[in-house]
Protein backbone atom coordinates (compact mmCIF):
# COMPACT_ATOMS: atom_id res chain seq x y z
CA UNK A 1 0.00 0.00 0.00
CA UNK A 2 2.77 2.31 1.00
CA UNK A 3 4.58 1.49 -2.19
CA UNK A 4 1.46 2.13 -4.21
CA UNK A 5 1.10 5.58 -2.72
CA UNK A 6 4.69 6.41 -3.52
CA UNK A 7 4.34 5.76 -7.22
CA UNK A 8 0.85 7.15 -7.46
CA UNK A 9 1.27 9.60 -10.29
CA UNK A 10 3.11 7.35 -12.72
CA UNK A 11 0.71 4.57 -11.82
CA UNK A 12 -2.21 6.85 -12.47
CA UNK A 13 -1.00 7.70 -15.94
CA UNK A 14 -0.24 4.11 -16.79
CA UNK A 15 -3.57 2.91 -15.52
CA UNK A 16 -5.66 5.46 -17.27
CA UNK A 17 -3.76 5.57 -20.53
CA UNK A 18 -4.56 2.10 -21.78
CA UNK A 19 -8.36 1.97 -21.41
CA UNK A 20 -8.61 5.55 -22.55
CA UNK A 21 -6.63 4.75 -25.67
CA UNK A 22 -8.88 1.81 -26.39
CA UNK A 23 -11.88 3.98 -25.75
CA UNK A 24 -10.65 6.62 -28.14
CA UNK A 25 -9.53 4.14 -30.78
CA UNK A 26 -12.54 1.89 -30.79
CA UNK A 27 -15.16 4.10 -29.28
CA UNK A 28 -14.50 7.37 -30.97
CA UNK A 29 -12.32 6.40 -33.92
CA UNK A 30 -14.58 3.65 -35.15
CA UNK A 31 -17.80 5.33 -34.16
CA UNK A 32 -18.68 6.31 -37.67
CA UNK A 33 -18.15 2.78 -38.93
CA UNK A 34 -19.94 0.85 -36.26
CA UNK A 35 -23.67 1.06 -35.91
CA UNK A 36 -25.34 1.08 -32.54
CA UNK A 37 -24.88 -2.18 -30.68
CA UNK A 38 -27.89 -3.57 -28.83
CA UNK A 39 -29.46 -0.18 -29.14
CA UNK A 40 -26.48 1.64 -27.66
CA UNK A 41 -23.83 3.86 -29.24
CA UNK A 42 -20.66 1.81 -29.51
CA UNK A 43 -18.58 3.89 -27.06
CA UNK A 44 -21.25 3.44 -24.42
CA UNK A 45 -21.43 -0.26 -25.18
CA UNK A 46 -17.72 -0.83 -24.55
CA UNK A 47 -17.12 1.60 -21.66
CA UNK A 48 -18.19 -0.73 -18.81
CA UNK A 49 -16.07 -3.51 -20.26
CA UNK A 50 -13.04 -1.25 -20.43
CA UNK A 51 -13.43 -0.40 -16.78
CA UNK A 52 -13.88 -4.03 -15.82
CA UNK A 53 -10.91 -5.00 -17.93
CA UNK A 54 -8.73 -2.40 -16.23
CA UNK A 55 -9.76 -3.65 -12.84
CA UNK A 56 -9.31 -7.37 -13.42
CA UNK A 57 -6.06 -6.91 -15.34
CA UNK A 58 -4.71 -4.77 -12.52
CA UNK A 59 -5.72 -7.38 -9.97
CA UNK A 60 -4.11 -10.16 -11.99
CA UNK A 61 -0.91 -8.23 -12.71
CA UNK A 62 -0.40 -7.08 -9.18
CA UNK A 63 -0.96 -10.52 -7.69
CA UNK A 64 1.07 -12.44 -10.22
CA UNK A 65 4.03 -10.09 -10.41
CA UNK A 66 4.14 -9.19 -6.77
CA UNK A 67 3.99 -12.83 -5.72
CA UNK A 68 6.67 -13.75 -8.23
CA UNK A 69 8.85 -10.79 -7.31
CA UNK A 70 8.62 -11.33 -3.56
CA UNK A 71 9.11 -15.06 -3.92
CA UNK A 72 11.82 -15.27 -6.57
CA UNK A 73 13.59 -11.92 -6.77
CA UNK A 74 13.58 -10.28 -3.37
CA UNK A 75 12.81 -13.48 -1.49
CA UNK A 76 10.88 -11.34 0.96
CA UNK A 77 8.33 -14.15 1.25
CA UNK A 78 11.02 -16.01 3.16
CA UNK A 79 11.44 -13.08 5.51
CA UNK A 80 7.68 -13.10 6.13
CA UNK A 81 7.80 -16.83 6.74
CA UNK A 82 10.29 -16.65 9.61
CA UNK A 83 7.97 -14.37 11.60
CA UNK A 84 4.92 -15.56 13.55
CA UNK A 85 2.52 -14.80 10.71
CA UNK A 86 1.38 -17.92 8.89
CA UNK A 87 1.48 -19.00 5.28
CA UNK A 88 -2.27 -18.34 5.16
CA UNK A 89 -1.80 -14.76 6.34
CA UNK A 90 0.74 -14.23 3.58
CA UNK A 91 -1.33 -15.61 0.72
CA UNK A 92 -4.56 -13.95 1.84
CA UNK A 93 -2.66 -10.67 2.22
CA UNK A 94 -1.30 -10.99 -1.31
CA UNK A 95 -4.73 -11.80 -2.73
CA UNK A 96 -6.29 -8.82 -0.98
CA UNK A 97 -3.51 -6.58 -2.18
CA UNK A 98 -4.10 -7.58 -5.81
CA UNK A 99 -7.79 -7.21 -5.26
CA UNK A 100 -7.49 -3.69 -3.92
CA UNK A 101 -5.26 -2.71 -6.83
CA UNK A 102 -8.03 -3.89 -9.11
CA UNK A 103 -10.71 -1.95 -7.30
CA UNK A 104 -8.66 1.23 -6.98
CA UNK A 105 -7.69 1.24 -10.63
CA UNK A 106 -11.24 0.41 -11.66
CA UNK A 107 -12.53 3.36 -9.67
CA UNK A 108 -9.89 5.67 -11.10
CA UNK A 109 -10.76 4.73 -14.64
CA UNK A 110 -14.48 5.10 -13.93
CA UNK A 111 -13.81 8.61 -12.67
CA UNK A 112 -11.78 9.51 -15.71
CA UNK A 113 -14.33 8.13 -18.15
CA UNK A 114 -17.02 10.00 -16.30
CA UNK A 115 -15.06 13.25 -16.44
CA UNK A 116 -13.85 13.14 -20.01
CA UNK A 117 -16.56 11.33 -21.91
CA UNK A 118 -20.28 11.80 -22.24
CA UNK A 119 -20.79 8.39 -20.69
CA UNK A 120 -23.29 8.61 -17.77
CA UNK A 121 -24.76 6.22 -15.23
CA UNK A 122 -26.71 6.42 -12.00
CA UNK A 123 -25.40 5.71 -8.54
CA UNK A 124 -27.60 2.65 -8.16
CA UNK A 125 -26.24 1.16 -11.36
CA UNK A 126 -22.77 1.88 -10.10
CA UNK A 127 -23.42 0.03 -6.85
CA UNK A 128 -24.67 -3.07 -8.63
CA UNK A 129 -21.77 -2.77 -10.99
CA UNK A 130 -19.42 -2.77 -8.00
CA UNK A 131 -20.63 -6.25 -7.06
CA UNK A 132 -19.43 -7.54 -10.41
CA UNK A 133 -16.18 -5.69 -10.49
CA UNK A 134 -15.45 -6.82 -6.93
CA UNK A 135 -16.03 -10.47 -7.71
CA UNK A 136 -14.12 -10.16 -10.97
CA UNK A 137 -11.13 -8.55 -9.27
CA UNK A 138 -11.19 -11.21 -6.60
CA UNK A 139 -11.13 -13.99 -9.17
CA UNK A 140 -8.32 -12.44 -11.16
CA UNK A 141 -6.32 -11.67 -8.06
CA UNK A 142 -6.55 -15.33 -7.04
CA UNK A 143 -5.61 -16.44 -10.55
CA UNK A 144 -2.67 -14.06 -10.49
CA UNK A 145 -1.60 -15.44 -7.13
CA UNK A 146 -1.72 -18.98 -8.49
CA UNK A 147 0.35 -17.99 -11.51
CA UNK A 148 2.86 -16.04 -9.41
CA UNK A 149 3.17 -18.98 -7.01
CA UNK A 150 3.68 -21.72 -9.55
CA UNK A 151 5.65 -20.02 -12.30
CA UNK A 152 9.32 -19.31 -11.84
CA UNK A 153 10.26 -17.75 -15.17
CA UNK A 154 8.88 -14.27 -15.67
CA UNK A 155 8.42 -14.69 -19.42
CA UNK A 156 6.03 -17.54 -18.70
CA UNK A 157 3.81 -15.23 -16.68
CA UNK A 158 3.54 -13.02 -19.75
CA UNK A 159 2.75 -16.08 -21.87
CA UNK A 160 -0.04 -17.21 -19.58
CA UNK A 161 -1.48 -13.73 -19.83
CA UNK A 162 -1.32 -13.77 -23.62
CA UNK A 163 -2.60 -17.30 -24.08
CA UNK A 164 -5.17 -17.62 -21.31
CA UNK A 165 -6.16 -14.31 -19.78
CA UNK A 166 -6.41 -12.05 -22.80
CA UNK A 167 -8.44 -14.52 -24.93
CA UNK A 168 -10.77 -15.18 -22.00
CA UNK A 169 -11.37 -11.47 -21.69
CA UNK A 170 -11.88 -10.86 -25.40
CA UNK A 171 -14.17 -13.85 -25.77
CA UNK A 172 -16.43 -12.51 -23.09
CA UNK A 173 -18.06 -9.94 -25.28
CA UNK A 174 -16.12 -6.89 -24.24
CA UNK A 175 -15.99 -5.43 -27.77
CA UNK A 176 -18.96 -7.16 -29.35
CA UNK A 177 -22.30 -8.48 -28.14
CA UNK A 178 -22.61 -12.15 -27.29
CA UNK A 179 -25.30 -12.39 -29.94
CA UNK A 180 -22.52 -12.24 -32.54
CA UNK A 181 -21.55 -15.79 -31.60
CA UNK A 182 -23.12 -18.71 -33.44
CA UNK A 183 -26.21 -19.68 -31.48
CA UNK A 184 -24.73 -23.04 -30.45
CA UNK A 185 -21.76 -21.36 -28.81
CA UNK A 186 -23.66 -18.80 -26.79
CA UNK A 187 -24.52 -21.08 -23.82
CA UNK A 188 -20.87 -22.15 -23.58
CA UNK A 189 -19.57 -18.62 -23.70
CA UNK A 190 -22.12 -17.61 -21.12
CA UNK A 191 -20.66 -20.14 -18.71
CA UNK A 192 -17.24 -18.47 -18.77
CA UNK A 193 -16.55 -16.57 -15.57
CA UNK A 194 -15.15 -13.75 -17.67
CA UNK A 195 -18.45 -13.48 -19.53
CA UNK A 196 -20.20 -13.38 -16.19
CA UNK A 197 -17.91 -10.58 -15.11
CA UNK A 198 -17.98 -8.50 -18.30
CA UNK A 199 -21.47 -9.02 -19.56
CA UNK A 200 -22.84 -8.91 -16.04
CA UNK A 201 -20.97 -5.71 -15.36
CA UNK A 202 -22.29 -4.14 -18.53
CA UNK A 203 -25.87 -5.05 -17.73
CA UNK A 204 -25.41 -3.69 -14.25
CA UNK A 205 -23.86 -0.39 -15.27
CA UNK A 206 -26.01 0.31 -18.32
CA UNK A 207 -29.35 -1.10 -17.27
CA UNK A 208 -29.12 -1.48 -13.50
CA UNK A 209 -29.82 -5.19 -13.95
CA UNK A 210 -28.57 -7.85 -11.59
CA UNK A 211 -28.30 -11.11 -13.56
CA UNK A 212 -28.43 -13.81 -10.85
CA UNK A 213 -26.89 -16.53 -13.04
CA UNK A 214 -23.80 -14.44 -13.68
CA UNK A 215 -23.56 -13.46 -10.03
CA UNK A 216 -23.80 -17.07 -8.87
CA UNK A 217 -21.19 -18.08 -11.44
CA UNK A 218 -18.82 -15.42 -10.12
CA UNK A 219 -19.34 -16.26 -6.47
CA UNK A 220 -18.70 -19.95 -7.10
CA UNK A 221 -15.68 -19.26 -9.29
CA UNK A 222 -14.26 -16.80 -6.77
CA UNK A 223 -14.63 -19.33 -3.96
CA UNK A 224 -13.01 -22.09 -5.98
CA UNK A 225 -10.03 -20.05 -7.14
CA UNK A 226 -9.55 -18.60 -3.67
CA UNK A 227 -9.39 -22.05 -2.08
CA UNK A 228 -7.11 -23.18 -4.90
CA UNK A 229 -4.80 -20.19 -4.54
CA UNK A 230 -4.44 -20.73 -0.79
CA UNK A 231 -3.91 -24.47 -1.16
CA UNK A 232 -1.39 -24.12 -3.98
CA UNK A 233 0.61 -21.48 -2.12
CA UNK A 234 0.56 -23.54 1.05
CA UNK A 235 1.79 -26.56 -0.86
CA UNK A 236 4.50 -24.62 -2.63
CA UNK A 237 5.76 -23.26 0.67
CA UNK A 238 6.05 -26.70 2.27
CA UNK A 239 8.13 -28.13 -0.55
CA UNK B 240 25.89 -30.34 27.85
CA UNK B 241 25.52 -32.69 24.91
CA UNK B 242 22.38 -34.29 26.14
CA UNK B 243 19.09 -34.72 24.31
CA UNK B 244 16.90 -34.14 27.33
CA UNK B 245 18.77 -31.15 28.65
CA UNK B 246 16.26 -28.37 29.04
CA UNK B 247 19.02 -25.78 28.74
CA UNK B 248 19.50 -26.75 25.09
CA UNK B 249 18.48 -23.84 22.89
CA UNK B 250 18.62 -26.03 19.81
CA UNK B 251 18.18 -29.77 19.61
CA UNK B 252 18.09 -32.02 16.57
CA UNK B 253 17.58 -35.76 16.56
CA UNK B 254 18.32 -37.85 13.51
CA UNK B 255 17.49 -35.14 11.00
CA UNK B 256 17.62 -36.31 7.38
CA UNK B 257 16.73 -34.25 4.35
CA UNK B 258 16.55 -35.75 0.89
CA UNK B 259 16.32 -33.76 -2.32
CA UNK B 260 15.26 -36.54 -4.62
CA UNK B 261 18.18 -38.95 -4.38
CA UNK B 262 20.54 -36.45 -2.78
CA UNK B 263 21.08 -36.67 0.96
CA UNK B 264 21.62 -33.00 1.78
CA UNK B 265 21.50 -33.76 5.53
CA UNK B 266 22.10 -37.27 6.75
CA UNK B 267 20.97 -38.46 10.18
CA UNK B 268 22.17 -35.31 11.90
CA UNK B 269 21.89 -34.89 15.67
CA UNK B 270 22.99 -31.94 17.74
CA UNK B 271 22.34 -30.02 20.95
CA UNK B 272 23.41 -26.43 21.40
CA UNK B 273 23.43 -25.05 24.94
CA UNK B 274 21.74 -21.73 25.66
CA UNK B 275 24.00 -18.70 25.36
CA UNK B 276 26.49 -20.36 23.03
CA UNK B 277 27.88 -18.86 19.85
CA UNK B 278 27.80 -21.98 17.75
CA UNK B 279 29.58 -22.17 14.42
CA UNK B 280 28.66 -24.63 11.70
CA UNK B 281 31.55 -24.92 9.34
CA UNK B 282 31.54 -26.69 6.01
CA UNK B 283 32.40 -26.38 2.33
CA UNK B 284 29.79 -25.36 -0.21
CA UNK B 285 27.01 -27.91 -0.47
CA UNK B 286 27.77 -29.43 2.94
CA UNK B 287 24.17 -28.96 4.05
CA UNK B 288 24.52 -25.89 6.30
CA UNK B 289 21.75 -23.84 4.73
CA UNK B 290 19.48 -26.87 4.65
CA UNK B 291 19.95 -27.30 8.42
CA UNK B 292 19.19 -23.64 9.09
CA UNK B 293 16.10 -23.80 6.89
CA UNK B 294 14.85 -26.78 8.84
CA UNK B 295 15.47 -25.09 12.20
CA UNK B 296 13.75 -21.90 11.07
CA UNK B 297 10.62 -23.76 9.89
CA UNK B 298 11.19 -22.99 6.21
CA UNK B 299 11.81 -26.58 5.23
CA UNK B 300 10.43 -29.90 6.47
CA UNK B 301 12.99 -32.59 7.15
CA UNK B 302 12.41 -35.93 5.48
CA UNK B 303 12.72 -37.52 8.91
CA UNK B 304 13.87 -36.69 12.41
CA UNK B 305 12.85 -34.10 14.99
CA UNK B 306 14.13 -30.63 15.77
CA UNK B 307 13.49 -28.28 18.68
CA UNK B 308 14.24 -24.64 19.31
CA UNK B 309 13.96 -23.57 22.96
CA UNK B 310 12.13 -26.83 23.55
CA UNK B 311 9.52 -26.19 20.85
CA UNK B 312 9.05 -28.56 17.98
CA UNK B 313 9.79 -26.87 14.65
CA UNK B 314 7.33 -29.13 12.89
CA UNK B 315 4.30 -28.78 15.13
CA UNK B 316 4.90 -25.49 16.92
CA UNK B 317 6.24 -23.46 14.02
CA UNK B 318 4.54 -20.26 15.04
CA UNK B 319 5.94 -20.47 18.58
CA UNK B 320 9.39 -21.20 17.22
CA UNK B 321 9.22 -18.22 14.86
CA UNK B 322 8.34 -15.93 17.74
CA UNK B 323 11.62 -16.85 19.42
CA UNK B 324 14.04 -16.76 16.51
CA UNK B 325 15.76 -14.15 14.39
CA UNK B 326 16.99 -15.20 10.97
CA UNK B 327 19.69 -13.76 8.73
CA UNK B 328 19.46 -15.71 5.48
CA UNK B 329 22.38 -16.45 3.18
CA UNK B 330 21.09 -13.94 0.61
CA UNK B 331 19.91 -10.54 1.79
CA UNK B 332 16.16 -10.36 1.38
CA UNK B 333 15.36 -6.74 2.09
CA UNK B 334 12.36 -5.11 0.46
CA UNK B 335 13.84 -2.64 -1.98
CA UNK B 336 10.62 -0.67 -2.26
CA UNK B 337 10.69 0.09 1.46
CA UNK B 338 13.19 2.32 3.22
CA UNK B 339 15.62 0.82 5.70
CA UNK B 340 13.41 1.88 8.57
CA UNK B 341 10.23 0.63 6.91
CA UNK B 342 11.87 -2.75 6.46
CA UNK B 343 12.37 -2.98 10.20
CA UNK B 344 8.90 -1.66 10.97
CA UNK B 345 7.28 -4.23 8.71
CA UNK B 346 9.23 -6.91 10.54
CA UNK B 347 8.14 -5.57 13.94
CA UNK B 348 4.53 -5.53 12.83
CA UNK B 349 4.69 -9.08 11.59
CA UNK B 350 5.82 -9.88 15.11
CA UNK B 351 2.76 -8.13 16.44
CA UNK B 352 4.73 -5.31 18.09
CA UNK B 353 3.11 -1.95 18.80
CA UNK B 354 4.72 1.34 17.68
CA UNK B 355 5.51 2.31 21.28
CA UNK B 356 7.61 -0.83 21.54
CA UNK B 357 9.23 -0.97 18.17
CA UNK B 358 10.09 2.67 17.55
CA UNK B 359 12.59 3.03 20.41
CA UNK B 360 13.97 -0.42 19.67
CA UNK B 361 14.52 0.43 16.02
CA UNK B 362 16.17 3.77 16.95
CA UNK B 363 18.54 1.86 19.20
CA UNK B 364 19.36 -0.70 16.51
CA UNK B 365 20.10 1.96 13.91
CA UNK B 366 22.52 3.59 16.35
CA UNK B 367 24.13 0.24 16.99
CA UNK B 368 24.68 -0.61 13.32
CA UNK B 369 25.78 2.94 12.57
CA UNK B 370 23.07 3.58 9.98
CA UNK B 371 20.95 6.07 11.91
CA UNK B 372 21.62 8.73 9.30
CA UNK B 373 20.58 6.47 6.44
CA UNK B 374 17.41 4.97 7.85
CA UNK B 375 15.12 6.76 5.41
CA UNK B 376 17.10 5.64 2.37
CA UNK B 377 16.30 2.62 0.26
CA UNK B 378 18.45 -0.48 0.78
CA UNK B 379 19.46 -0.43 -2.91
CA UNK B 380 21.64 2.57 -2.17
CA UNK B 381 23.58 0.72 0.56
CA UNK B 382 26.88 -1.12 0.26
CA UNK B 383 26.90 -4.88 0.79
CA UNK B 384 28.17 -4.48 4.32
CA UNK B 385 25.49 -1.94 5.21
CA UNK B 386 22.75 -4.15 3.79
CA UNK B 387 24.08 -7.08 5.76
CA UNK B 388 24.07 -5.07 8.98
CA UNK B 389 20.54 -3.98 8.24
CA UNK B 390 19.42 -7.59 7.77
CA UNK B 391 21.04 -8.50 11.08
CA UNK B 392 19.32 -5.54 12.76
CA UNK B 393 16.01 -6.62 11.27
CA UNK B 394 16.45 -10.08 12.78
CA UNK B 395 16.96 -8.45 16.20
CA UNK B 396 13.99 -6.08 16.28
CA UNK B 397 11.84 -8.45 18.31
CA UNK B 398 14.63 -9.50 20.71
CA UNK B 399 14.91 -13.12 19.64
CA UNK B 400 16.19 -15.81 22.00
CA UNK B 401 18.01 -17.64 19.22
CA UNK B 402 19.66 -15.91 16.27
CA UNK B 403 20.43 -17.83 13.08
CA UNK B 404 23.01 -16.36 10.71
CA UNK B 405 23.70 -18.10 7.41
CA UNK B 406 27.14 -17.02 6.18
CA UNK B 407 26.84 -13.54 7.66
CA UNK B 408 30.04 -12.18 6.12
CA UNK B 409 30.34 -13.96 2.78
CA UNK B 410 30.97 -11.42 0.06
CA UNK B 411 31.96 -8.59 2.40
CA UNK B 412 35.20 -6.65 2.34
CA UNK B 413 37.55 -7.06 5.34
CA UNK B 414 36.38 -3.91 7.15
CA UNK B 415 32.72 -4.80 6.83
CA UNK B 416 33.45 -8.33 7.99
CA UNK B 417 35.12 -7.02 11.07
CA UNK B 418 32.21 -4.69 11.75
CA UNK B 419 29.75 -7.57 11.50
CA UNK B 420 31.95 -9.69 13.78
CA UNK B 421 32.09 -7.01 16.42
CA UNK B 422 28.39 -6.64 16.20
CA UNK B 423 27.74 -10.37 16.56
CA UNK B 424 30.21 -10.60 19.44
CA UNK B 425 28.36 -7.79 21.21
CA UNK B 426 25.21 -9.92 21.21
CA UNK B 427 26.87 -12.72 23.11
CA UNK B 428 25.20 -13.62 26.41
CA UNK B 429 22.00 -11.94 25.29
CA UNK B 430 21.01 -14.85 23.09
CA UNK B 431 22.07 -18.12 21.55
CA UNK B 432 23.73 -17.62 18.19
CA UNK B 433 23.86 -20.28 15.49
CA UNK B 434 25.98 -19.26 12.53
CA UNK B 435 27.30 -20.99 9.46
CA UNK B 436 30.46 -19.91 7.77
CA UNK B 437 33.00 -20.57 5.13
CA UNK B 438 35.73 -18.82 7.00
CA UNK B 439 38.03 -20.46 9.51
CA UNK B 440 39.14 -17.18 11.03
CA UNK B 441 35.52 -16.22 11.54
CA UNK B 442 34.74 -19.42 13.42
CA UNK B 443 37.99 -19.11 15.34
CA UNK B 444 37.33 -15.53 16.46
CA UNK B 445 33.63 -15.74 17.17
CA UNK B 446 32.54 -19.19 18.17
CA UNK B 447 32.52 -20.95 21.53
CA UNK B 448 31.88 -24.19 19.77
CA UNK B 449 32.56 -25.29 16.23
CA UNK B 450 31.14 -28.19 14.28
CA UNK B 451 32.63 -29.14 10.95
CA UNK B 452 30.29 -30.89 8.56
CA UNK B 453 30.40 -32.23 5.03
CA UNK B 454 28.02 -34.27 2.88
CA UNK B 455 25.25 -33.70 5.40
CA UNK B 456 27.15 -35.28 8.28
CA UNK B 457 28.99 -33.96 11.33
CA UNK B 458 32.73 -34.65 11.26
CA UNK B 459 34.08 -33.07 14.45
CA UNK B 460 32.77 -30.84 17.14
CA UNK B 461 34.44 -28.85 19.90
CA UNK B 462 36.03 -25.50 20.76
CA UNK B 463 38.55 -24.09 18.32
CA UNK B 464 41.34 -25.03 20.75
CA UNK B 465 40.03 -28.58 21.10
CA UNK B 466 39.83 -29.09 17.38
CA UNK B 467 43.36 -27.88 16.86
CA UNK B 468 44.53 -30.02 19.76
CA UNK B 469 42.96 -33.11 18.22
CA UNK B 470 44.95 -32.48 15.12
CA UNK B 471 48.18 -31.58 16.88
CA UNK B 472 49.38 -35.02 15.92
CA UNK B 473 48.55 -34.33 12.28
CA UNK B 474 51.59 -34.24 10.09
CA UNK B 475 51.36 -31.02 8.24
CA UNK B 476 54.31 -29.73 6.33
CA UNK B 477 54.97 -26.81 4.10
CA UNK B 478 57.18 -27.45 1.13
CA UNK B 479 58.32 -24.70 -1.18
CA UNK B 480 59.89 -25.42 -4.56
CA UNK B 481 62.32 -23.28 -6.48
CA UNK B 482 60.99 -24.43 -9.85
CA UNK B 483 59.00 -27.13 -11.62
CA UNK B 484 56.10 -26.77 -9.18
CA UNK B 485 53.64 -28.15 -11.75
CA UNK B 486 55.59 -31.35 -12.17
CA UNK B 487 55.86 -31.77 -8.41
CA UNK B 488 52.19 -31.10 -7.96
CA UNK B 489 51.27 -33.97 -10.26
CA UNK B 490 53.68 -36.15 -8.36
CA UNK B 491 52.40 -35.15 -4.92
CA UNK B 492 48.83 -35.82 -5.89
CA UNK B 493 49.73 -39.38 -6.78
CA UNK B 494 51.61 -40.33 -3.64
CA UNK B 495 49.46 -42.56 -1.44
CA UNK B 496 50.81 -41.22 1.86
CA UNK B 497 50.09 -37.59 0.94
CA UNK B 498 46.57 -37.19 2.27
CA UNK B 499 46.05 -33.72 0.99
CA UNK B 500 48.07 -31.17 -0.92
CA UNK B 501 47.06 -27.55 -1.14
CA UNK B 502 48.98 -25.33 -3.49
CA UNK B 503 49.51 -21.61 -3.50
CA UNK B 504 52.12 -20.61 -6.06
CA UNK B 505 55.26 -22.64 -5.41
CA UNK B 506 54.21 -23.39 -1.85
CA UNK B 507 52.45 -26.63 -0.96
CA UNK B 508 50.80 -27.52 2.27
CA UNK B 509 50.83 -31.27 2.71
CA UNK B 510 49.09 -33.52 5.17
CA UNK B 511 51.05 -36.72 5.48
CA UNK B 512 49.82 -40.09 6.69
CA UNK B 513 52.51 -40.34 9.40
CA UNK B 514 55.88 -39.18 10.55
CA UNK B 515 57.73 -41.92 8.71
CA UNK B 516 56.12 -40.70 5.47
CA UNK B 517 58.32 -37.61 5.56
CA UNK B 518 61.50 -39.54 4.83
CA UNK B 519 59.88 -41.43 1.96
CA UNK B 520 58.64 -38.15 0.60
CA UNK B 521 62.06 -36.53 0.75
CA UNK B 522 63.57 -39.47 -1.08
CA UNK B 523 60.92 -39.18 -3.74
CA UNK B 524 61.23 -35.46 -4.30
CA UNK B 525 64.99 -35.18 -4.03
CA UNK B 526 66.49 -31.96 -2.73
CA UNK B 527 67.43 -30.22 -5.98
CA UNK B 528 64.34 -28.04 -6.33
CA UNK B 529 63.28 -27.64 -2.71
CA UNK B 530 63.70 -24.18 -1.31
CA UNK B 531 62.33 -24.94 2.15
CA UNK B 532 60.41 -27.51 4.11
CA UNK B 533 58.95 -27.08 7.57
CA UNK B 534 56.52 -28.53 10.05
CA UNK B 535 53.41 -26.50 10.70
CA UNK B 536 51.25 -25.95 13.74
CA UNK B 537 47.81 -27.03 12.58
CA UNK B 538 45.41 -24.18 12.01
CA UNK B 539 41.68 -24.59 11.95
CA UNK B 540 42.04 -24.54 8.20
CA UNK B 541 44.30 -27.59 8.34
CA UNK B 542 41.77 -29.38 10.50
CA UNK B 543 39.16 -28.57 7.95
CA UNK B 544 41.22 -29.70 4.99
CA UNK B 545 42.25 -32.88 6.74
CA UNK B 546 38.61 -33.71 7.41
CA UNK B 547 36.90 -32.64 4.24
CA UNK B 548 39.75 -33.08 1.81
CA UNK B 549 39.08 -29.69 0.31
CA UNK B 550 39.54 -26.05 1.00
CA UNK B 551 36.63 -23.98 2.08
CA UNK B 552 36.53 -21.39 -0.61
CA UNK B 553 35.09 -23.17 -3.62
Ligand SMILES: Nc1ncnc2c1ncn2[C@@H]1O[C@H](COP(=O)(O)OP(=O)(O)O)[C@@H](O)[C@H]1O
Pocket residue numbers: 259262264282283284285286287288289290291
Ligand atom coordinates in the same frame (compact mmCIF):
# COMPACT_ATOMS: atom_id res chain seq x y z
N1 LIG C 1 16.05 -27.01 -3.33
C1 LIG C 1 17.02 -27.90 -3.58
N2 LIG C 1 16.81 -28.88 -4.47
C2 LIG C 1 17.77 -29.81 -4.72
N3 LIG C 1 18.98 -29.84 -4.13
C3 LIG C 1 19.25 -28.88 -3.23
C4 LIG C 1 18.28 -27.86 -2.91
N4 LIG C 1 18.82 -27.05 -1.98
C5 LIG C 1 20.06 -27.52 -1.74
N5 LIG C 1 20.32 -28.63 -2.48
C6 LIG C 1 21.54 -29.44 -2.43
O1 LIG C 1 21.72 -29.88 -1.11
C7 LIG C 1 23.09 -29.84 -0.75
C8 LIG C 1 23.25 -28.98 0.50
O2 LIG C 1 22.99 -27.63 0.16
P1 LIG C 1 23.10 -26.45 1.21
O3 LIG C 1 22.38 -26.85 2.44
O4 LIG C 1 22.65 -25.22 0.52
O5 LIG C 1 24.66 -26.41 1.48
P2 LIG C 1 25.56 -25.26 2.11
O6 LIG C 1 24.66 -24.20 2.68
O7 LIG C 1 26.37 -25.95 3.14
O8 LIG C 1 26.40 -24.72 1.00
C9 LIG C 1 23.84 -29.32 -1.96
O9 LIG C 1 24.36 -30.42 -2.66
C10 LIG C 1 22.78 -28.64 -2.77
O10 LIG C 1 23.08 -28.68 -4.13
Ligand SMILES: [Mg+2]
Pocket residue numbers: 288289290329405
Ligand atom coordinates in the same frame (compact mmCIF):
# COMPACT_ATOMS: atom_id res chain seq x y z
MG1 LIG D 1 24.54 -22.26 2.27
